Amino acid sequence: MKQNDRGCSQNKGKLALLMFCLCLTLFMLAGFRSGDKQLTAIVSSATDSESSVFAGLPESLSLLSSVGQEVIVPGTTLRVVLKWQGQYSGDSDESEENATMLAEQLGLGKVARSDKDGYMTYRAAASQGDFSKLSMLWTNLEQGGSYVFVTFETQNPLKAEWSQDAAEKTGKLMMAAGITPEWNASLQGTASSLESPGEAIAAIEGSIAAEESGLHRMESYEDVSTVSRSYAIPGIKRFVNSGDHKIALQVAVHKNDNDNSNRVTIGLPVITIEY
The missing domain is CATH 3.30.360 (Dihydrodipicolinate Reductase; domain 2)
Structure with a gap:
């Protein structure tokens, strides 16, 4: 490759990464509108336990985005998944009410109820722009309590409404609902x-x-x-x-x-x- 071409490619890569980082400021803003008042209270009362829940999240998302831009074929679709999951130890009889409340705070639509092998599950999902989706799954456990997943997935992080700040708000909403959450993030592409x-x-x-x-x-x-x-x-x-x-x-x-x-x-x- 000629030196000029190499330099041009590097500049394009830096521009793409800059665009990605800028887009991280927009993720899920629309999805949190209905929970703005609750979120303000949650954010202002952050605790040491919250700090441990979010430990490593900024560094990990930054590493995922920068390395992804380096190793994925430019211009191809990326699949990025950010998942929060955790157990709720409260009364499973209250699952539908709690699942509905969490879905509303996340800005999701109506909760769909279904029976899976004798245990109730509650699902809700909503599009966050043309390239991303936010979903929740709340399922009762055989031994009592429930397990909850909140997942954000995008096929194009350059155009997704995704930010670290909004990702942290998701975790805080789950903690406020009595769920002990953990996060993981994945990227996939060619x-x-x-x-x-x-x-x-x-x-x-x-x-x-x-x-x-x-x-x-x-x-x-x-x-x-x-x-x-x-x-x-x-x-x-x-x-x-x-x-x-x-x-x-x-x-x-x-x-x-x-x-x-x-x-x-x-x-x-x-x-x-x-x-």
């Missing part, structure tokens, strides 16, 4: 590398290492078409325990036999979507 999955994931490791020092591979899986690796990163405060390891990030590359492309999936702290 890898710029057309080499083998092993070679492609090595290139992705290089991009991550350039952003975060101390990247250390802890676990690895490989078969004919897929390579998956998990890592510890000292600078990322959010992690999950896997045996004696503290996993902060997982990367997988899967070779698509139809067009010989590589699908890359990055998860913080682990991948929670199919790869």
